[in-house]
Amino acid sequence: AQSVTQPDIHITVSEGASLELRCNYSYGATPYLFWYVQSPGQGLQLLLKYFSGDTLVQGIKGFEAEFKRSQSSFNLRKPSVHWSDAAEYFCAGIYGSSNTGKLIFGQGTTLQVKP
Amino acid sequence: KAGVTQTPRYLIKTRGQQVTLSCSPISGHRSVSWYQQTPGQGLQFLFEYFSETQRNKGNFPGRFSGRQFSNSRSEMNVSTLELGDSALYLCASSLGYGGQGDTEAFFGQGTRLTVV
Numbered sequence: 716a717q718s719v720t721q722p723d724i725h726i727t728v729s730e731g732a733s734l735e736l737r738c739n740y741s742y743g744a745t746p747y748l749f750w751y752v753q754s755p756g757q758g759l760q761l762l763l764k765y766f767s768g769d770t771l772v773q774g775i776k777g778f779e780a781e782f783k784r785s786q787s788s789f790n791l792r793k794p795s796v797h798w799s800d801a802a803e804y805f806c807a808g809i810y811g812s813s814n815t816g817k818l819i820f821g822q823g824t825t826l827q828v829k830p
Numbered sequence: 831k832a833g834v835t836q837t838p839r840y841l842i843k844t845r846g847q848q849v850t851l852s853c854s855p856i857s858g859h860r861s862v863s864w865y866q867q868t869p870g871q872g873l874q875f876l877f878e879y880f881s882e883t884q885r886n887k888g889n890f891p892g893r894f895s896g897r898q899f900s901n902s903r904s905e906m907n908v909s910t911l912e913l914g915d916s917a918l919y920l921c922a923s924s925l926g927y928g929g930q931g932d933t934e935a936f937f938g939q940g941t942r943l944t945v946v
Binding site: 747749751756757758759760761764805807809815816817818819820821822823 | 834861862863865872873874875878880885886888920922924926933934935936937938939940942
């Protein structure tokens with residue numbers, strides 16, 4: 716079945732430290748891949764997206780993600796975390812074709828930032 | 831340009847009642863998708879509408895329905911509400927025409943539904 720998995724439910728990092736959030740997609744046709752961020756009580760904001768081509772994609776707020784087909788992964792990274800990055804992060808994929816808006820989400824990773 | 835607008839932001843309903851939520855997409859977007867977000871189940875896809883037609887449907891009972899109007903605005907309806915329907919309901923819009931970039935979804939702030 717098509718699925719997106721985020722192995723880490725909760726991550727705590729110190730402000731200024733680097734961050735990596737993991738995301739794996741189910742094996743098979745490569746989906747379009749996205750990372751979203753959600754602040755409490757808010758909707759989702761798109762951080763970055765991957766369709767094809769260059770496997771390292773840059774997003775907003777200093778985030779980047781690397782697509783690795785061999786590992787079925789699309790991990791999100793940031794070199795130096797700011798306290799304002801504390802939020803919930805969702806990896807999502809669209810399978811099948813571009814003729815659909817159906818996003819399959821991972822379970823989400825809550826990021827806590829220590830001062 | 832204006833983002834995705836969902837109304838109302840908060841709702842409290844009683845078990846057995848029905849509710850209608852509204853979503854106005856970004857101007858020019860033809861696809862509207864709905865998601866249910868709960869602490870236990872996470873973000874789950876409900877359905878997608880494109881040009882007034884349901885294009886995709888998730889695994890929800892028939893009590894959950896939706897529609898899209900000619901101006902792309904969408905409504906979802908939940909009949910015979912159950913306690914388990916308490917959730918944040920999110921709407922997302924995208925261009926939807928079929929190009930890669932057309933899949934980029936923009937989300938509204940959601941409607942928080944509480945069933946008592």
